[in-house]
Amino acid sequence: MVDTISRIVVGYSAFNDKKLPILRKPESLKAPLIELSEIKHLGKLNVRCGKKNRDALGKLIHCNLPIQINQINSKAGRFAISLGPDEYLILAEPGSENQLEKTLNSSDISEHISVINVSDALCAIQVSGPKVRDLLSKGCSIDLHPDSFYKSKAAQCDLALANIVLVCLEENEFICVCRTSFAEYILDWFIDASYEYGIFVSDGI
């Protein structure tokens, strides 16, 4: 029985039944200027805690929680994204979320914190390419200039009509974290908005 289930889980895509890969590109271009893929099965925890327990939590996660809001820290494949003064989103390697949740919730400070597994509630979409900032600026109202939104910056914002958490990994590489049910809309929006640049949507990582 478990095997049946895990097979289903491996095939699980936030984009539902969309047939991937998708390649859309203007004839004038050799290759599309935008690449997009879902980063599947990432562990995701919503962590809420005050200043007092921030550092202790960081130790348990093996990745410090950022002091500044709208900032990310990353260590050993884990990301800690600050969403607000007392709210963090942890992205962790696939499958690690249950153990991590257990560890944090059974720690000394568990009374003062909230650790909730949101691995299935959210999905992560990676989008990159030389025109990625222009593309995002068609639907995202934050200042995406490289001087203002650079590597290790994150922000809760809108992308067209969906809420996302936008994370800057590299100058031209971003992760959009959104509610899973918005993934299909976001994919459709990206395909439409990249009309002039061309886009390649791969089957997911």
Add this chain to the structure above:
Amino acid sequence: MNRTQSHRISSNSAAINRQKIVHFKFDQKKYTGYEGDTLASALLAHGVHLVGRSFKYHRPRGIFGSGSEEPNALVRLISDKSSEPNLRATQIEIYDGLIAESQNRFPSLKIDLLSINNVLRRFFPAGFYYKTFMWPTSFWMFYEALIRKAAGLGKVSKKCYESERYEHKYAHCDLLVVGGGAAGLQTAIIAAKSGARVIIADEQHRFGGWLLTDNNFNINQIPAASWTHATVKNLQSAPNVTCLSRTTVSSMMDDNFIIMAERVTEHLSKKDILLPKQRLWKVRASKIILATGAIERPLVFSGNDLPGIMLSAAIRTYINRYEVLSGRRAIIFTNNDDAYFTALAIHNAGGFVRCIVDLRVNPKSRIITTVRKIGINILTGHAVLAAHGLRHIASVDIAKYDSGKQAPTSSILHMDCNLLAMSGGLNPVVHLHSQRKGKLVWDERTSCYRPDNKSDEWVSVGAANGTFEIERIFFEATKIASTTIMKLAKENNKIKTKEPVTVPQIEKDKQNWTPLPTWLIQTGQPHVSDKTAFVDFQNDSTAADIKLAVREGYSSVEHVKRYTTTGMATDQGKTSNINAIGILASNLNKSIAETGVTTFRPPYTPLNLGAIAGRNIGSLFDPVRKTRMHSWHQSNGAKFEHVGQWMRAWYYPRDGESFQQAVDREVYATRHFAGLLDASTLGKIEVKGPDSAEFLNRVYTNNFANLPIGKAKYGLMLKEDGMVFDDGVTTRLAEDHFYMTTTSGGAAGVLAWLEELLQTEWLDLRVFLTSVTEQWSVASLSGPNSRSILTACMSENKNITDDFPFMTMKNSFIAGIPARIFRISFTGEMAFEINVPARYGAALWSHLMKIGKEFNLTAYGTEAMHVLRAEKGFIIVGQETDGTVTPYDLDMGWIVSNKKSDFIGKRALERKSMNEPQRKQLVGLLTADPSKVIPEGAHAVLDPNQEMPMEMLGHISSSYYSPNLKHSIALALLKGGLNRKGQTVYIPMLDGQQPIEAKIVDPVFFDKKGERLRG
């Protein structure tokens, strides 16, 4: 056959490429022009002035200006797939294959049937529609259709969104410069050198503004045209500068949020299919410099709207920039020096300036001397009293004129001409400043309203600031740019102020910019002449209309604007407002400063609706959210309904079943065997922290403090006004941990409201919230067989289902999937809501359906769910409630704790009016005819034979056919309903159908004791 460009002159304008001929059509006729032409300049090159009929009187109208101020030349552009109305010919760049049509005429521009309005115009004074169509009131429906047909300008294409692409674009900058003329370019180039992020936007396709018209002078020892060219090049190559031509800044809002429309591909003949037609920019700028220039004022005299009468500077622009002489026998009518430059330009282009009519008695300046020297006749202290002509100006009446007494003082001199240039002074373009509620001050020297420049966020410079002399414009622009950069540098260390800034040297004759303000040329017969002395050309309002308004007692400038509609057309009074205020002021015997000015509102020029919508159209209009079980529903033939953004399975018709048959089957199966509902969309919030119980106690009306671990409780949430806001079941998972559910549609609102309470009201509570709506997929298993199915599905501890009381929760595994199982029910049957991590949602559903087969398990949709819960009298928030319903109105007083010291809404519930017996209250209705289903939203009355309007008792909130009761059932909110049980009500129907008779009953129709639920 192509017509000849009879009015094209030879010159060497950089804006026109004589090598590239462009072919286009206007009103089905073929024309040619050159690359760089606007539709207006290309038509004028053929001697075509007449391009439209006016809005109200259908008078012939010609090209009047040369830019966005144009009130007359509104045309429709036509492409294969769509058309766009009300575009200014003066701003349309021509391209090969362009097709344009004139508007507001039938059957043709030359012969327009509605021009009868012009003959009858004495019957159409200001306020005509208000005065005429007021009575009898019932006739309005009849009048409306006629007026709608005659009124309005242009026709909209219905299907353009399918073929045209409009995009949105967000941008941020340190400095936004609006306008790319002398002032704009000078500020932008200084800002560019500082390293600041600069956006410079100009509505024209070339930067330069009036430097494209008047450039016969030197800036820093180089010709002005070369300076402009070099400056634009420098800006375009600077990495920190975004240069946007063809971009109209239409709105400036709080916190320097700016909307601007960039025309990306409209001007191309072969549209670049990858790029949008327009791009709507939404910009946040730290500082804004408004270098929007100025617009020339017309003069107001009888017949001033005839084709061939144009703004003086526009005529000069057509000569200098577009190489077009608009007419060969010209008369100039002016109150200032600037029109003399037009006279000179006409003369130099080979035209004949018959005379210059100057209102000033003894004007002196260098340009006047120059013009006099070349032999142009100057009539000082004179005025043009009237212009005559049928479809084009043919002659004018000129007389000596005393501006002080506002009267002609000599006999009339007739003079023929085919072009009249008029110049009444300049109006700074203060629209954006005014949109931000910036104040305007009347400047006596230049006779114009200019911005007070008191904001720290934006500043006007150059002509937009009432500074019209070119050397002063450069001085002011340099100074203001430097100050602005210094301010920006304080907040941003990337911006440098080191480089010394110098004011460019200008070599040009000084020009006198003091006009003689004369707002209306009066004749001996004002009752005749005022009626054709146009103030607002686009809305056809005249000096007579303004005078009438004053006679009828209007004194406020805002009221006169609305009464006469002056300044209310699509051009927003760009050429008319100040003249109207001038005429109003002199008729009120007030100064202009005392009379005041109206507020300009966005947009500066009309925005295309497509640009506003952007790509939020078609399938991107609203996100569609699907549950993890969606594909099962789809492959099993489900019909869907939209609940908020969610798409939920509505019902599952089997081979040929109707809606009612499918719902009846699903309802029956759930009551008799078992049903499965996808309840994944329910809002879910994890509430965690030591004070969670206290928190829930405050937000729900009932008591949650003593809820044991593993137990669930239904709760009602009110807003401060005591009205029901949301409901749901909350379960205690641990001492400090609860799992709250909300309605599907209310989930986001509830979370936001609870967060707000925690962050702003109850900072003392140690509670954290996390939305987990999408973390869990939920299958709601309901019906007498549900326990057996659940047991069969359990992978371990099968016996836990034996002792699983109502309103409790257990953690277990179903088919190996970790699950939170709640024994709660929305159907009135024994039911289990099985929550699993969403990734297993589809697997859980299929597994349940597979195992459930032998227990007659049936998938049911939201419609069956509605029927099942209505049979039990369970409310749905948003259906039985609408923000005006209290728990008592729902007869749910039992859920309101009177032991708790406080909860949200408690105080409001204690208000006296809350116990008013005639409030609408929830009851059930049983129709006399069991098969008759009352339409939802219908109203109930006690006496169906009473006279209309009937006294209504309340409305039907839910209504279904119940296959279990074999009877139609309904829930209704009726005045004093709780005390009316047993009474008969009638529901009057539309279309002559008989009223439906129904009996008021208890809203619980089925299993009143709830034995099945707990069973």
